[in-house]
Amino acid sequence: MDVVQVMESLAEQGVTVLFKVDAERMRDATKPWTFVASGAPFRDDLLVRTDAVSLEACLEVCLPQLRELGLVIPD
Numbered sequence: 001m002d003v004v005q006v007m008e009s010l011a012e013q014g015v016t017v018l019f020k021v022d023a024e025r026m027r028d029a030t031k032p033w034t035f036v037a038s039g040a041p042f043r044d045d046l047l048v049r050t051d052a053v054s055l056e057a058c059l060e061v062c063l064p065q066l067r068e069l070g071l072v073i074p075d
Contacts, residue, residue, distance in 0.1 A: 013041055014041050015037050015038070017037050019055060020033070033054055037066060
């Protein structure tokens with residue numbers, strides 16, 4: 001999976017995506033990565049969000065949720 005291609009596809013559909021890695025949580029060996037998706041395609045200010053151990057783990061959780069909401073995401 002090309003992460004840049006996935007993020008560009010989401011942006012083209014009106015989704016704003018934020019990835020964050022937190023140094024403090026990384027030092028504490030807790031889920032330092034955060035993924036948040038929001039924007040026009042979602043009703044009622046819905047957010048798709050997770051905290052995980054890696055960027056890939058964030059995508060494994062959030063991409064299926066985004067597909068269920070009707071977004072088209074390349075494999």
